[in-house]
Amino acid sequence: ETLGDTIASLEEEIDELQHEIKEISAEITKQERVIVENLKQQKLVNVEELQQQLLRAKDEQKERESQLIDLRKEELRLTGVIATNYTQLQMQEAQLEKNQFQEAYWHQLCHKRFVTDDLLSRVKEVALPEDNVKLRDLSDRVIRQFNFIVDQLGNYQPKILNNIDVELPEEIEKKLGDFSQYNHYKEPIFVADNQNHSTFELLDKLVSQQMILQDLSKKEDEKLFKTIILESVGKVLRSRIQQSLQWVGQMNELLKSRKNSSGLTLSIQWKPVTSENANDLGTAKLVELLQKPVEILSEADRQAIAHHFQEKVYYAQEFTSNQTDEQTTLFQAITQALDYRDWFQFEMKYKRANEGYSPQVLSDSQFNKFSGGEKAIAMYLPLFAAVYSRYLDAEEWCPRVITLDEAFAGIDDENISDLFEACEELGFNYVMNSQALFGDYPTVSSLMIYELLRPQNTNLVTPIRYHWDGQTKHFLPEQTYG
Structure with a gap:
């Protein structure tokens, strides 16, 4: 359409130029007739008039010749414009013919690819050059x-x-x-x-096969998980959870039996973690099922346990596949998923003597309100109870050793004495390091003390030995070896 408009415009411009050329030619013919008439008049009048007329005619002739030159130049220019426009017209007509030829096959291609009645509107939507x-x-x-x-x-x-x-x-x-x-x-x-x-047909086929294989693997996995979780791994988990519950009970007995000058009583609760996944049984329900003898579990309970651990393993597989560092193995991910310690969390509670309320949760904010002695009791007693409960599984001849760096820093003597008494009663052998602590308290029955001296920042450390017998600290001279 654009080419057609251009062609029409050029043709109209050519017609106008040809018309203008005709007018100029007519003007030239008219001037030539005037010259002829002037020559005729010269024969009829006297010489002077004729000379004057001749001069005027010559001047007019010069002016006409100048105009004629200008008109011929304009004619040449317009002829060049006509030639240029004609060349452009031929090129545009050739391009129009090519576009019309392509358009005919473009319609065939579009009708093949876009099966629609309103082809033009569809093409305008795409609008790709x-x-x-x-x-x-x-x-x-x-x-x-x-x-x-x-x-x-x-x-x-x-x-x-x-x-x-x-x-x-x-x-x-x-x-x-x-x-x-x-x-x-x-x-x-x-x-x-x-x-x-095709690509999409293959994709659909592979997806369908994958879903079938997943269904089959789930059924096989369910049998496998029932066997492994309920008979082998399940026994270990039941044993470990039961043992942990016993440890918590032992720790609580120790904490309740401990008397201290602050009158603070502590207790620990090992709480099941709430489930974050709808497919999980939840720790409380899972532990309840795992603690039952396998023989009395219903089929629904067995399936629920198997499905729970299936989801854990699938999650571990997905987690491993999404790792870009290639450092996390599937074994590590499954091990973490089956780590029963992550199914629980510890909650510590406290209660002061002569206060009627029930034990309260020991939050960070409440801990910060404690006195220095109360903070020490809240930190060290649960630690001692935890270590002692683990040592109960050791043989009698095993040493029960604890080590503390910067031991009992910032705690008053009365509470330090209570903590040493706890170490004594629990039968610990201990190594403690401190800048100011000597350990010579009445609650300590016997203790070897080493004071390390380093005068004026030299490269030499001198130990001074003492022995505390429960009442007196004795200086021990340097020991010689024979």
Whole structure:
């Protein structure tokens, strides 16, 4: 349409220029007649008048000749414009013919690809300019990407087909030129079950197979998990959880029996962690089922336990596959998923003597309100109770050793004496390091003390030995060895 408007405009401009040329030619003819008339008049009048008329005529002739030169120049210019416009007209007509030729096949291609009655509106929605360079780049990219997946999907005999939308004669293809690329497209083909499949057909087939395999593996996994979790791993978990509950009970007995000058009583609760996943049984329900003898578990309970650990393992597999550092192995992820210690959390409670309320949760804010002695009791007594409860599983001949760096720093003597008494009563052998602590308290029955001296920051440390016998600290001279 644009080319047609341009052609019409150029033709109209040519007509106007030709009309102007005709007017100029008519003016030239008129002036030539005037000259002829002047010559005739010269024969009829006297010489002087004729000379004057001649002079005027010559002047007029010069003026006319000048105008004629200008008109001829303008005629040449307009002739050049006509030639240029005619050349452009021929080029535009050739381009119009090419566009009309392409448009005819463009309609065929679009009707092939976009099956719609309102083809023009669909094309306006897409509104993509013709870009043969980009089209070639896209085609090359498809080839590169296909070559990349050939190694990944070699079992499916991948190959790429060069297809066409509309069958066109060879001379038509040549005449269409680069535009003929829009009639060609590349299609990856894969072979599965002796049949050719497109990319999306293969994807649907593989997804379907994956779902079938997952269903089968879930059934097999369920049998496996029932056997492993309920008979082998389940026994270990039941034993460890029961042992941990016994440790917590022992710790609480120790904490309740401990009397201190602050009158502070502590207790510990090992609480099941609330479930964050709808597929989890929850720690409380899981522990309840694991603590039952396998023989009395119902089939529903067995399936619930198996499903719970299936989800844990699937989560571990997914977690491992999403790790980019390649440092987390599936074994580590499953081990973490089956670590019963993560199913619980400790909660400490406190109660002061002669106060009627029930034990309260020891939060950070409440701990910060404690006095220095109360803070020491809240920190060290649970630690001692935990170590002692673990040592109860050791043989009688095993040493029960604890070590403390900067021991009892910032605690008053009365509470330090109470803490030493706790170490004595629990039968600990201990090594403690401090800048000011000597340990010579009445609650300590016997203690070896080493004071380390380093005068004036020299490279030499001198130990001074003492012995506390429960009442007196004795200096021990340097020991010699024979």
